[in-house]
Structures are given as structure tokens and as C-alpha cells.
Amino acid sequence: MSQVLLITGTDTGVGKTIATAALAVHFSQQGRRVGVVKPVQSGVEDGEQSDVETVARLSGIAPEDTYERVRLPEPLAPTQAASRAGVALPPMREHAAFIAGLVPTYDVILVEGAGGISVPLDAEDHTLIDLAHDLQALDLDPHAVIVNRAGLGTLNHTRLTVWMLQTNAVPLLGTVVGAAPNPDDVAGQLNIDEMKTFANSPLLTVLPDHLGDMDHNRFTATLTAHWQAHPISLG
Template sequence: MTAAAPRVTVVTGTDTGVGKTIATAALAARARAAGERVLVVKPVQTGVGGADPDPHDAATVATLTGVDVLELVTLDEPLAPDTAARRQGVAIPPVREHVARIRKLLPAYDLVIVEGAGGLLVRLDGEGGTLLDLARDLTFALRGPHGSPVEVVIVCRAGLGTLNHTELTVTALRAVQIEPAGLVIGSWPETPGVAETCNRTDLPRVTGVPVLAVLPDGAGSLAPGDFRTAAPTWFA
């Protein structure tokens, strides 16, 4: 029997700060619990320099899940990658090089999760390449009878504004012939209000994309063992 082809999941957010890293960790923990070999790739990590650096997203995922992680580029300032690179005076690889590196990593894993930076159209390189370009290029490069399936998961907010931001992200993906696999609500409040409750119903209705998981507020603060146990239960 032929072994199943490795899979790729690209995780994007509707904006920055929507819970993308914890959603990535939850996806990784669920796959690891199912016995899969998982790698999380962060093409570009910003904000890691200075006197008060941001935590590395990949390190957060590794701590919570125990899966393999890989950062391809790190930049000092907490800015869009192309802006941070320009201000730092460094050249960063174009998106096509990230695609090539990810393809080479696939044979060693069952699932490779690629976490973007900010939203779908944030520029990841100095040539205008975005996570949308990376997702599109991976999808078409790996398409075929023996290729690897690629899915895109959108992490969104629970509160006001999420319907507009999520619909815009879905529309951008469909414009390049990518149908999103699902939505993840990145942080669900302990006591949701009317807006959150309505949005949970309206998100799949207005986008036509199912809600795959709802992550509780504070999920990233759980102890690693508790996170790994709980993560699979957050998925529909």
C-alpha cells in the first residue's frame, strides 16, 4: 500500500494578534496526538531584537506541543517583514525560496504547518511576495496525483469587525483559486457577548467556510501537558 502524501497546512490570520500562533499550536498538537510527524515552519519572524524582544512564535509552538519547528528568517523590529528588513538593511529571501525549502522538508513529515506573519497580504519579502503568494505557489507546485494536499486555515477574531475582515481574507484566497479549509476563532471569551455569539453563527454563514475550532481565551497560558490534552477537544 502506498504511503499517504505529506500534507501542508498554511495558517493565516485576518489581522495581527488574532491568535494565529496558538491556533497553529493547536493544529500541531491535534496532529501529534494522532501519531503524525509534524513540523511547523515560520517563514519570517519579526520583533526579536532590542531590549524587549517579542517571543519567537516557533518557540511558543515548540513549548506547547513538542513538535519540530523551523524559522527561516528573523528580523529585529516588530514591523511588516519587508519594512523590518529594509530598516535593518538586510536582504530577505523571496517567497519562491521559502516554497522551495518547504517542499524539500515534506518527505520527513506527515504534516507541515506554515504560519504566516499578520494577515494574508502582509509582504514577506522585498519583491512584494505575500503569504497569499506562498499559499498559491505551494498549492499549484504540489498539485497532482502524487502531490501533497495543501489547505489554508484562517484564524479570526470573535468580536466586532471579524465578519468584514474574514470575508475579505476568504475573497482574496478564492481570487487565486484557493478554497479555505476552515476558520479558527482564535480567542473565545469566557463570557461572550451578543456580538461574539452572533459572529460564531454568522462567520460560516457569510463566508461559506466552516468553523473548524474555537480556542478558549488564555489557551496559550496552559501548561504544555494541559494544552496537548485539551487542544483536540477545541475542534468541531
Template structure:
């Protein structure tokens, strides 16, 4: 039975891609066949050689990756598609495509774009909808588990943003599996130290991992060796 992990963030720039790579590297270390899917990638200009999120994950974690749609402007997917004048897949289509990919892997990790309510399609569908639809579709089909991991900041503001994200998930009957602090500073201050304790207390969701600042700059072999130790 394939395990599905949906990775969302409390905001953009919280460390989702590196957290996704760490989750993937940990699963590979446990002997699993892993695929990482990015439903929509924005901010990639085809006229310039730029690394997309899936490229970073593939390099760091040495796993298979798939990107289902790519857009030029670094904006929310629906806005970027509208400005570019191109259609993008609906959340329903993303769910169908992901389900087709499941049989070949032990674990499929889906990395969102921005926060939980960023619109992934022109119909208003969000990663929250994708997580909910996958959860209920697979529950009816074969019981394959869907876990949602929330990547959050270490510093001020993270308690509010993380509680809002967790509350939105629970409103559609999706219980988050855990939190990942996406970038833990080398010299944490009082706010960071308190937040590490308070995040599970105020959300009721465990902290699964704490990713050190700069982890994405490690050589791939170092990253893969270090990643399992970031999980509690």
C-alpha cells in the same frame, strides 16, 4: 503523502501562533510527524532573550519547528528588513525550502506573519502568493494537499475582515479549508455569540475550532491534552 497547512490571520494579534500550536498538537495526538515552519519572524531583538512564535509552538505542541528568517523590528517583514538593512528570502525561496522539508513529515504547518497580504519579501510577495504557489506546485508534482486555515477574531469587525481574507484566497483559486476563532472569551457577549454562527454563514467556510482565551498560558501538557477538544 505530506499534508500542508498554511495558517493565516485576518489581522495581527488574532491568535495565529496559539491556533498553529493547537493544530500541531491535534495532529500529534493523531500520531502524525509534524513540522511547523515560520517563514519570517519579526519583532525579535537578538540582544534580548525573547521567545519567538516557533518557540511557543515547540513548547506547547512538542513538535519540530523551523524559522526561515528573523528580523528585529515588530513591523511587516519587508519594512523590518529594509530598516535593518538586510536581505530576506523571496517567497519563491520559501516555497523551495518548504518543499525540501516535506518528505520527513506527515504534516507541515506554515504560520504566516500578520494578515494574508502582509509582504514577506522585498519583491512584494505575500503569504497569499506562498499559499497559491505551494498549492499549484504540489498539485502538479504529486498532488499533496495544501489547506489554508484562517484565524479570526470573535468580536465586532470579524465578519468583514474574515470575508475579505476568504475573498482574496478565492481570487487566486485557493479555497480555504476552515476558520479558527483564535481567542474565545470566557463570557461571550451578543456580538461574539452571533459571529460564531454568522462566520460560516457569510463566508461559506466552516469553523474548524474555537480556541479559548488564555489557552496559550496553559502548561504544555494541559495544552496538548485540551487542544483536540477545541475542534468541532
């Protein structure tokens, strides 16, 4: 049975795509075949690099193992961008069925959401939580990974996201800090220390900063060295 991970954020711009690429590297290095799904992509014009294309570029997984289901040009919430583009978003159950159809092909399926956990992804206001429930109804066992910032405000945002997942019976694998804070960022450093003590929400890894600026070889080498010094365990 494939391991299905739902990559959500505490907000937009916290590093979900970089974290997804990093997780793809981690599982690929274990010899596991990885597929990446982006149910809805907004804020990407034709010819611009999308999130799944960024994941493929950084992680080295094949482009044919990435799946972008809907692309919308304006950098808005998916339902807003779809409305303005005149696009009908697929209902969440269709995304779930699509992901279930990938199970025979992949050992790990990474599903990157849009923004935070409560952002609607279809016209019925269904969110990544609803996707988790639809996958559970198909006898899959999805787990969530929260990507967050290190700086001020993150403790509240992270605890709220954890609460949303736990309240809605979505298992949580843990939390990833999308980019390490500067050494002189006292708040960021203290927040990371506090995240290590969160109940039921283990801090899986703190990713190095500026990973998105790297090519594939440097990206992989940097992560490999980082995880040798700070091991990551994702099952």
C-alpha cells in the same frame, strides 16, 4: 504526500501562533509527524521566545521540527523590519522550495504567515497567496486556514480574507477563532454563530481563551477536553 496548511490571519494579534500550536497537537494526536515553518518572524529580539518556539513549548513537538527562516527584531511588517535591519528577505520561491524539501520528513507541514493574507513577505511584495502558488507549481496542494477574532469587525475581515483566497485559487480548509469570547460578549457570541453559516468557509474550531498562558500538559489536556465536547475535523 504531506498535507501543507498555510496559517493566515485576518489581522495581526489574532492568535495565529496559538492556533498553529493547537493544530500541531491535533495532528500529533493522530500519530502524524508535524513540522512547523515560519518564513519570516518580526518583533523578536535575540533571547526572546519566537513564534516557532512558542509552538514547540505549547504543543510538545520537538524544536528540531520547527523552522524559523528569518528573524527580525522590530515589531513591524516584515519588509519594513527587514529594511531597517539591513536584511535581504529570501524570495518567496526559496521558501516554497524549502517547504517542498520537508515533504519526505513530515505528514503535516504547518506554515505560519505574518499578519493578514495581504502582508508582503519578500522584497517583491509577494504574500502567502504567492507562496501557495509557488507550492502548487511544485506539485503540492496547500490549503489555507484563517485565524480570526470573535469580536466586532471580524465578519468583514474574515469575508475579505476568504474572498482573497478564493479569488486567487487558494483552497481554504476553514476558519479558527483564536480565542473564545467572554460569555457576556454579545457581539462575539453572535459572530461565532454567523461564522458557522459562512459558505465555503467552515468554522473548524473556537479555541479556549488563555491557552498561551498554559504549560504543555495543561495546553494539551485543555484542547483534548475541548475537542471531545466540540469535535474538530481537519482531514
